[in-house]
Amino acid sequence: MSQRMDYNKATPAGMKALGGVYGHILHSGLPGALIDLVYLRVSQINGCAFCIDMHSRDLLKGGMAVEKMVLVPAWREGGKLFDEKECAALAWAESVTNVSTTGVPDADYQAAAAVFSETELADLTIAIGLMNAYNRMAISFRATPAAAA
Numbered sequence: 001m002s003q004r005m006d007y008n009k010a011t012p013a014g015m016k017a018l019g020g021v022y023g024h025i026l027h028s029g030l031p032g033a034l035i036d037l038v039y040l041r042v043s044q045i046n047g048c049a050f051c052i053d054m055h056s057r058d059l060l061k062g063g064m065a066v067e068k069m070v071l072v073p074a075w076r077e078g079g080k081l082f083d084e085k086e087c088a089a090l091a092w093a094e095s096v097t098n099v100s101t102t103g104v105p106d107a108d109y110q111a112a113a114a115v116f117s118e119t120e121l122a123d124l125t126i127a128i129g130l131m132n133a134y135n136r137m138a139i140s141f142r143a144t145p146a147a148a149a
Helices: 012-026 032-046 049-061 072-077 084-097 106-113 118-140
Strands: none
Touching (some): 012 118, 032 072, 032 118, 072 084, 084 106, 084 118
16 A cells, blocks of 8 residues: 655645644643553554554553553453553543544543543543544555554
8 A cells, every 4th residue: 555645745734733733732741651542542443554553663662561552452451551540541532533423421521530630631632633633644645654664
């Protein structure tokens, strides 16, 4: 599969705008490893090879154990590998990413709101939306994962 176009060159201002949102998330106070974990899960749900590859590499560079990373798709069965915040973030990421089927029910919101402050939950939701946007760009234009380059 070859890349259809370089969307970074096609719309540098648009990609810079997404980068500004990314910068906000980096400075939001949410732990970087938590955000990378959410980015990986969203990318897995969407089937974005480019982003799965990138965020897996980021998590490994950040020190996440391979044993934990490979269980991200089955995090509910991961036992104590995933802490309370990670579980809440992953559940929220799944509900928000699958909004067309979940409708993001009150129970999902209440579970996330029990663990995160309003600001944290808003920023986490921005991060989830951002990764969904990046996934759609990479999938639509067939961005090549580093592992396949």
